[in-house]
Amino acid sequence: MTPSGLCIIGSGYSAAALLLHLEARGAKMDGVTVIGPQALGTGQAFGCVNDDFRLNVRAELMQVWPDDPGHFANWAATNIAGDREADTDVGAFYRRRDFASYIASEIRARPALASLPHIKASAVNISASGDGWDIELDDGSTTGASRIVLATGNPPPVWPFREQIADTPSLVRVPWLGDWPENIDGGARIVVIGSGLTALDAIHTLRHRQHHGRITLVAPDGMLPPVQTGWRDADALEWPQDVRASGFLKFMRDTVGDIPWEDTEWQRRFESLRYHISAAWQRLDAADQGRLMRRFGWLWSLARFRAGPQAFGSAQMLLDTGQLDIVTDMVTGITTTSDGVHEVGLATGARFSADAVINCSGAGRDPLITRILDNGTAARHQTVRHRPAMTSELALIRAD
DSSP states (O other): OOEEEEEEESSSSSHHHHHHHHHHOOOOOTTEEEESOOOTTTTTOOOOOOTTTOOOSSSGGGGGTTTTTHHHHHHHHOOOOTTTEEETEEEEOOOOHHHHHHHHHHHHHOOOHTTTTOOOEEEEEEETTTTTEEEEESSSOOOEEEEEEEEEOOOOOOOOOOOOOEEEEEEEEEOOOOOOGGGOTTOEEEEEEOOOOHHHHHHHHHHHHHHHHSSEEESSSSSOOOOOOOOOOOOOOOOOOSHHHHHHHHHHHHHHSSSSSSSSHHHHHHHHHHHHHHHHHHHSSHHHHHHHHHHHHHHHHHHHHOHHHHHHOOOOOHHHSSEEEEESSOOOEEEEOTSSSSSETTTSOOEEESSEEEEEEOOOOHHHHEEETTTTOOOOOOTTTTTOOOOHHHHHHHHO
16 A cells, blocks of 8 residues: 555545646645545536536536636536527526536646546545554555545435335435436326425426426425525625624624525625635534524525526426425335335325335435544534534544
8 A cells, every 4th residue: 555645535526626726726746646436526416417407506606716707607608519408597507417527628638637546436434544544445445645635525315214215216315316217107106305406406307308297395394495596796794703603693694684585685695695604604613503503504505505497497387287296294214015106104194105206305424424433533523413523724623
């Protein structure tokens, strides 16, 4: 085993963006290694095969280079042809896989990155070794590094109930790749679990494929994310320095006001908050972070991850025709009868019979993070115990 100087664990967008910026700043790429199962820059977000899965923000906001914010939009205008659905009244929303192609082109243009060692495996454990780290991989091998960047991204979803069930073509636990619609009959009764962007992607692709079966969406909040508007000129706001959870929340409320979140001005104000929110969040103590996550984390996700007009339009159309229902409840389990019908149980005691169930409940727990927390390599967050404790510079804190 020859240790690398820097090992980036993960091969999605975060890993690719980090490498692009290191190279742009003149950093030496000798001794840098990437560990990840997918092509660099694809990850869970952009490594899909379904053309109906689109970016949820317009092209000029997909920024790799802050000093050239229109770089992707200009690339797309030159390199993407025939995508008539991309253009909307509020901007161009390209396919997710198009952004992966863009990142790949940026990497190919930089020989030092295109030739980087890339171990096509997943890291399953990290342990201290002298002044460095040993990294165990899922193929049984081990590598080492003096420094590690964790860029693992969103781990695959699990079913949002205790007793896990086997994946089948009609029980889709991980829908992100987008290949599952080929296995769904056009008249199938479908239950979609969750109401975020993945759920809207699922509904959009079903409508595009002229699905005519009933679709039931089940989510604890019963809400869809708002649709993106054409907001502009969101200036960065300076957050107050010394506040508790209540002050943090008050600053947000005072900034966005009582305007509906579907309004362009609300979204502009909200985006102004996001510029420095990470630093402001890190200044909160762990207990306040936990309180805010428990009470408002779900609402933050809906407000932050707003929907593209195409997917939102499909959901609204199916709601208007009555083909789509939204049920405010939680799925507690799924059983399958001998004739292949899935019985979906809800917390209220209600049940739905479905021919297919699509799990759009969000990311699962990262097995690598779980492992290094369990074995003491990294310390746990004080209140959100399945997350690691971090410094204000986002470095993990060792348990010892």
